[in-house]
Amino acid sequence: MEWALHTISRYFPFVTVLGRMARFFLDAAAAVFTPKFYTVKMLEQMQRMCVH
């Protein structure tokens, strides 16, 4: 039992980070479906990624 609790407490921050990251992704996914869409900014980022 002690070992199990210790393991959970040790890896709990990792689970929390995954949860936060999932929420972050959902917020970003929700922002995609908005009327004002930043296409030019996306193309700028694509260009930066290619130029590197």
Place this chain on the structure above:
Amino acid sequence: MIPVLFVLGPMGAVVAMESLKVFSIFGASGMTSSLLSVALFRELAPVLVSVMVASQTGAEIAAELGAMRVREQIDAMEVMSVDPFKALIVPRLLAGLFITPVLTLVGNFTGILGGYIIAVMVKGSNGGAYIGNLFVWLNMMDVMGGVIKAAIFGLLIMVISCYHGFYAHGGAAGVGQATNDSVVHSVVSILVMNYFLTTAFFGFNI
């Protein structure tokens, strides 16, 4: 794009060199390109290109967003009622989603070219057999599987990098820590996710 070329070209050359050695024992040196194309399209190109994207673009994005957070530029955007998710995060996520497969396709052909240079020009293997056997074992599922994997990896890299940059704290040291975390977490996630995606796409139909 240039680092992708410099990574995949030598990688294709090395795979061609090693497989040529083994295939020559069995008198099947012409099959070198078949092995190389399957290995590149399925595994090597998506993974290596994604690692390069994570180490270049991911690190840059985490540092950029982290610096904006530390300098309170993101807070200023929120004060001006500009949604930072729409202005900063979404364009980067979509750019990573679309560009990583393109870079993967470029990397595929660079690797095949590197293999051709070594197998045909240096080692003297038959050039016609190299070209002819290039797509013998390769089917559309291999190509599409690699492209879909690259798209998922691109999205994963951008989510991790943007997350670490967006929530960076602690001044200049915090920005450095966020950049470090983004690269480490991205590369580990790519390699772990690659196992599951390979199992899902190719594990039941070898």
